[in-house]
Amino acid sequence: MHILVVDDERSMRDVLEIMLSRAGHQVTCADGVRRASEALGSTRVDLVITDMKLGASQSGMDVLRAARALPEPPEVIVITAFGTAVSAMEAMREGAYDYIGKPFDNEELLLLVQKALEKRALRRENLSLREHLLPGAGLMAVGRGARMRAVRNLVDKVAPTRSTVLIHGESGTGKEVIAKELHFKSPRASQPFLPINCAAVNEGVLESELFGHVKGSFTGATHDRPGLLVHAGEGTVFLDEIGDVPLATQVKLLRVLQERKVKPVGSSAEVPFQARILAATHRSLDAEVKAGRFREDLFYRLNVIMIELPPLRERVEDIAPLAEHFLSLQRKALERPGLRFSPEALAMLSSYSFPGNVRQLENIVERAATLADGDTLTPASLPPTLRGESAPSTATAGSEVALGAGFSLERHLDEAERRYLVAALAQAGGVKTRAAELLGLTFRSFRYRLAKHGLSDREDEA
Numbered sequence: 112m113h114i115l116v117v118d119d120e121r122s123m124r125d126v127l128e129i130m131l132s133r134a135g136h137q138v139t140c141a142d143g144v145r146r147a148s149e150a151l152g153s154t155r156v157d158l159v160i161t162d163m164k165l166g167a168s169q170s171g172m173d174v175l176r177a178a179r180a181l182p183e184p185p186e187v188i189v190i191t192a193f194g195t196a197v198s199a200m201e202a203m204r205e206g207a208y209d210y211i212g213k214p215f216d217n218e219e220l221l222l223l224v225q226k227a228l229e230k231r232a233l234r235r236e237n238l239s240l241r242e243h244l245l246p247g248a249g250l251m252a253v254g255r256g257a258r259m260r261a262v263r264n265l266v267d268k269v270a271p272t273r274s275t276v277l278i279h280g281e282s283g284t285g286k287e288v289i290a291k292e293l294h295f296k297s298p299r300a301s302q303p304f305l306p307i308n309c310a311a312v313n314e315g316v317l318e319s320e321l322f323g324h325v326k327g328s329f330t331g332a333t334h335d336r337p338g339l340l341v342h343a344g345e346g347t348v349f350l351d352e353i354g355d356v357p358l359a360t361q362v363k364l365l366r367v368l369q370e371r372k373v374k375p376v377g378s379s380a381e382v383p384f385q386a387r388i389l390a391a392t393h394r395s396l397d398a399e400v401k402a403g404r405f406r407e408d409l410f411y412r413l414n415v416i417m418i419e420l421p422p423l424r425e426r427v428e429d430i431a432p433l434a435e436h437f438l439s440l441q442r443k444a445l446e447r448p449g450l451r452f453s454p455e456a457l458a459m460l461s462s463y464s465f466p467g468n469v470r471q472l473e474n475i476v477e478r479a480a481t482l483a484d485g486d487t488l489t490p491a492s493l494p495p496t497l498r499g500e501s502a503p504s505t506a507t508a509g510s511e512v513a514l515g516a517g518f519s520l521e522r523h524l525d526e527a528e529r530r531y532l533v534a535a536l537a538q539a540g541g542v543k544t545r546a547a548e549l550l551g552l553t554f555r556s557f558r559y560r561l562a563k564h565g566l567s568d569r570e571d572e573a
């Protein structure tokens with residue numbers, strides 16, 4: 112654990128440093144508020160021990176406030192002079208872990224430090240546990256089809272490495288889920304996973320969030336603050352929507368990635384960082400590079416390993432398992448253990464094209480479960496948009512189709528064939544011989560058509 116000792120008296124700093132280092136901790140010392148803020152801004156600190164009175168004009172309260180302003184604040188122990196119980200209480204109100212009066216007994220202080228660090232460790236553990244338990248943020252992305260198996264193989268291979276990974280896929284395909292899986296399967300799992308949506312904030316905020324800032328560098332910068340890259344320690348920073356980073360920030364990001372050092376906004380000093388970088392985008396960065404909107408050098412720097420997440424319509428075999436997964440979350444959330452899909456509802460889901468991908472499926476299941484009167488979710492529980500697309504029981508009549516420029520009979524028949532295949536598979540509960548029978552096809556012809564539409568899994572291909 113890393114402890115920051117703040118005291119204006121040199122002898123006191125030395126005593127504390129020796130005592131705490133002997134107890135096995137890493138110790139940094141600061142003689143006042145400025146140095147303390149610098150230390151808090153440039154490294155990850157678990158505990159601050161500060162004297163309340165720092166020289167004639169400064170106060171430990173300022174150190175406490177700077178520490179509390181951090182995204183993941185360290186615990187703070189305040190040392191107070193005899194007879195200053197009022198300021199000790201004020202410190203507790205502002206979030207200090209505890210206080211100790213001067214002169215103190217060394218054993219007493221060590222015990223307090225140990226308890227504060229236990230609390231800190233517990234909080235960190237809870238944070239990472241909460242990450243694990245968030246719906247959909249489990250260790251394993253759901254999906255056992257051939258495409259997801261390939262993704263999973265790649266994840267297992269690159270998770271333990273330090274490589275930068277670029278995740279590409281349409282919106283809602285699960286890019287963040289994969290980023291979390293990469294983090295939690297890596298040796299960095301006990302360290303923070305810090306995501307940032309690069310498209311949601313403007314250039315200034317993005318740079319200050321990523322690289323940090325020093326006090327006074329802009330209105331509202333009341334304290335030095337480390338950026339995510341430093342704050343993540345040996346964890347992972349996930350740059351979501353990297354394709355939306357403005358060109359000016361791209362230049363800085365490239366330098367940061369190459370040199371593994373950041374320059375906080377308003378500072379000229381460089382701070383090294385250890386975090387691993389993962390990035391994701393729904394854009395084709397190749398095309399963005401060609402259009403001059405994305406720097407080619409940054410693209411190559413990020414694109415060391417690329418994970419391509421296919422849209423849900425290209426991995427139909429994952430729809431039913433995902434729907435079941437989301438329904439099981441709803442059973443728990445709504446405390447309705449009897450909720451289930453009718454086979455027809457599952458078939459209808461399986462033949463829909465999901466332009467909003469897994470996120471849309473998740474929303475549909477949540478809505479259906481919340482609104483359901485009985486325990487069985489039927490096609491009537493699903494939004495009408497799905498009905499328009501489900502496999503027709505008789506061939507679609509020509510009159511319903513917009514013929515003319517842009518129409519392609521071939522594509523139309525192709526889509527219809529695909530929907531029938533999926534519907535038959537769903538109706539047959541995934542048993543392929545049965546699905547072939549339902550369609551009046553030989554097994555061989557059925558298997559050929561599955562492969563043609565990318566619906567077969569690896570066993571079929573073998």
Ligand SMILES: Nc1ncnc2c1ncn2[C@@H]1O[C@H](COP(=O)(O)OP(=O)(O)OP(=O)(O)O)[C@@H](O)[C@H]1O
Nearest residue numbers: 246247252253254282283284285286287288469470
């Ligand atoms: N394979 C999966 N297993 C379980 N849940 C998933 C899976 N893929 C996606 N989800 C869920 O679907 C939702 C969307 O996933 P996520 O946010 O990871 O997508 P995204 O590609 O990052 O989207 P965007 O590009 O819009 O940020 C989340 O609630 C996530 O938990």
